[in-house]
Amino acid sequence: MKMTPLITSAVMHFGEMGSRWGFNRTVGQILALIVLNEEPISAQEIADALNISRGNTSMGLKELQSWRLVKQHLVPGERKEFFIPAGDIWTLANRVFEERRKREIDPTLSLLRDLLLDEPANGTEAGAQNKLSEIHDLLESITAWSEELQNLGPEKLNTLMKLGSGVGRMLDLKDKILPGKNSVN
Amino acid sequence: MKMTPLITSAVMHFGEMGSRWGFNRTVGQILALIVLNEEPISAQEIADALNISRGNTSMGLKELQSWRLVKQHLVPGERKEFFIPAGDIWTLANRVFEERRKREIDPTLSLLRDLLLDEPANGTEAGAQNKLSEIHDLLESITAWSEELQNLGPEKLNTLMKLGSGVGRMLDLKDKILPGKNSVN
DNA sequence: TTGAAGTTTCAGAAATTACTGAAAGTTTAA
């Protein structure tokens, strides 16, 4: 494992950002290393390149697999396990979104649903429930929308993103082209 | 300040989620309290309701103001400062997105731009640069897209989100309705 | 069936992050 200056900077940066993206420093570094490395890389090579313990490496890889960002790669004839990215950059980004949605939105949505079932005990609670219900609706929209975008597939998603301000114009026209059931009250 | 059971559950939950959303427990709790409370609330009331020190409260409020999620509210005749949400739920969600983009994407984008300026020293670096350039493009698309959505305004954004699977159909038709400059190669 | 080559687990140590509370700072009314 080489670790040229360029790769080192990138790996270090991904480490720093790791915690903001939902995992920790070494997990970020491991991910960067696996993505930037052309060849499959073994756990031991990772530990050496990053100067971290073998144990920490093992946990980091487990976490990355739970995020479905890296996967094992069996090299025939080799006993040890190698690791490679679980897909192209687009796929990885999608997985990060999805996984974060699960961790950042779903639990709240489920709590809000419960809280909204209770009868408000008084005026204060009624007011709070209104707010909570607004939050609930917003989070549901976001969830539904992100699922929608996911099964649009990368190509269409890309088209949509590149469309830029065209989206606004398109919305103005939508009733003409999509009459009926999808019009919004 | 009351803190009925309902409000307590919500506040505690927002505290737990806080760290996943980019701030810490008490900041999350303070935010929930301010949003769910109908009336403006003072720093002292917040500290009492959450059982946290006055100093911590002050830091938390400062952070929430830096995220532009809460703002001061001067009550005439009162010396102390009161706090209220900086806008409706939609606005707050937008601010969180925006702020997180600044913290989670912008620094990486800027590093990637720098790294891509260097001449690759060898084959390994060239390969890594390709990957980095893919990541760069993806992050730029996301940034541009999120800005686009922001200045679409809440109403249109809502229309778009509610459109659901209609988006896919609309994209199929887009060349017919938006000919020319916005077509994607 | 043993042992070499590998992986995983997890208790404790190290590093990081959050919180407290006392002291310093600010504002306003008298």
Add this chain to the structure above:
DNA sequence: TTAAACTTTCAGTAATTTCTGAAACTTCAA
């Protein structure tokens, strides 16, 4: 100008999170 009412800062402590490394586990070839 003083002092009461309030806010902010920040050094030190507490809580949490991450990391290490030794031990336990697994797999496979001989």
